[in-house]
Amino acid sequence: MLKSTYKPSPGLLQPLPPGWTEHKAPTGHTYYYNATTKESTYKRPGAVPVPMDPATSYFQHQAVPQINLSDPVVANAFMAQYTAPPPQQQQHGGQRGGFGGPGGGRGGGFQSRPRPQPVDKPRSKVAIPGHDPWILVYTKYGRRFAYNSAKNASYWRIPEKLMPAILELDQARIRQKAAGTASAEQEDGKATASSGPVPRKEQQQEQEPPQHDYDSSEYEEVEVTDDEGDEEQDGNAPKRRRTEDAADDGPVEFTEADIAAQLAAMGADYGDEYDGYDEEMDEGDEGLPLSDSDARELFKDLLNDFNINPYSPWDKLIEEGKVIDDARYTVLSTTKARKEVWEEWSCAKIQELKEKRATEEKKDPKIPYMAFLQEKATPKLYWPEFKRKYKKEEPMRDTKLSDKDREKWYREHINRLKIPQATLKADLKKLLESVPLSALNNQTMTSHLPPQILGDIRYISLDPQIRDPFVEAYIQGLGSPPAADERAQEEENEAAKTARNERRKREKALEERERAVAEGKRRQEKKLQFERHRLRDEERELERAMHVSKKGLQSQLAATVVDKPAAEVSAEKNREAIR
């Protein structure tokens, strides 16, 4: 029946046997746990691939849509999920057991249901021209799937070979719609249904209970209406189903119950399988402005924000899963696309880091050594003694400096300490004067002097208590930084500003998109609520009719099979009668 495309383990790994789940220890190690046997192991349990445990696949079905919302198709499936029955409903009637087996749920149907539930159900079917046993089934909530009536197998993912024929069907339908032909029955496949003379819209209005807070104009927007007959069909569905069930002793043909069973079985994992696009369902995503480059940049923002190490492997990013819950993770719809952007990002990031380091290196490592000399060097110690005494200090061990240089600077510094202070001051002044205004000006902070000063031996010759006020006074006498420098800085600010603005724009686009998805979800929920209301009302209606006259009802039901609107009308009459 349905083959799941879910791969539990990437690449080389074997799928875990049923019951086993993968976990991450706080230490970062992966381990495996079996909830049934309470066993846990570091070793990946290997086994011959076993058909997926329904419970597991339900889990996947729950988990998957959350991480794939960027794909409109998946987003739609996600929204449709909210119209699907709750899990216990799916297990109802033993249909779950049929999952995976041929003809699963055949006859499971709806007979044992205490009351009709707003379950997604087949609305119409149409033979796919040129592919004999294949039938395209549309569901009430606008999904569709391919059904092979010979093999009794259904696929949300429409097989490739059927695509051209289905495309033609779609085009034909769009043409019909455009031509304004009320082509409901033709396309609808439920040839038995005939539209009565009652104006449908009016009828719909009558059925609508006045007490619920449902906003009907909104309803119109979401309702899947590619043909006029929809609302009426939907309105009658529960009644028709009942009558069919009553008369249904073992149909030999592919019936609605068959498709319904297929649908119920598929419900267990359509999160993975769903791929059948549907123009009507796409509406929610139309016109959402999230360009490809925006999506890529958003994904890069995400990597930046989470401080992802650009040197780390891709697998680590996925295993850690830190970024997966962020909405920006799903702006790119495939893992392949994500990995591609990640690669681009990590390459650029590494280059950036390299450049930054290269400039930093120019300052280092002489600066800390000079500062160390100023602090520790004394004429009382010869170099070998000094070296031995401080061999464990960081500036003495830094591999970027040679011991020869260290020794040279030590001797020079000690010698300079004998020079009169006035000379030292003059030397320092010379040093300060040698630095261009762009690097040293009246806006320079004494705590952030340029490296060419900090690394110079003349800077450390004077005691800081004398030196620092001297330097400060000198700086105050300097002019402002040159204009050219200002402009460069402004340009840099400009670039930063543009980057910031662009990022804000991208994030806004993402927000809008999410809002639209949430809105769609909300509408679906509202619709679902409405369906519940309506079904309950109809139930009540029928019960009341039952009380009135059993006999009358039977005749009505018989009539329903051929002529639903008539049944509808007589139900109305019954209601009149009660009043």
Place this chain on the structure above:
Amino acid sequence: MPAIRAASKRKPPPEGFSDLEEDLLVFSNKMKDAQNAPTDNIPKHQAQWPVFQISHQRSRYIYELYYEKEAISKQLYDWLLKNGYADALLIAKWKKQGYEKLCCLRCVQTKETNFNSTCICRVPKAQLKEGQDVQCVSCGCRGCASCD
């Protein structure tokens, strides 16, 4: 008396090692786990698969850093190879056309196999029967042909 070099005197790794240190440690830990994991209830031929996988992943990690991202220096790359962080022979294969994704060296050694040919995992997916699921015995690879 032989000179015993103190740990502090050992030559430090080349620059840039600190960028990879953490991830290399993760690989090392995974490797240790894989090597120490009990193999009692696992078919003998499968016992070494995780070790092969981790070794492959780590080599790939270093290969990509050096050849694709140019993120590490030649000096550091050579040092990593010398110190066993990556498999130089396997990386040499990846540089050859047709072997870009090779899983392990065993899978291209014809002598070791029963059929005197390379491993099943080297067969491109296109040449397999549709839906045929392969997994080689030597390293657990599910397919590593370049065109897949």
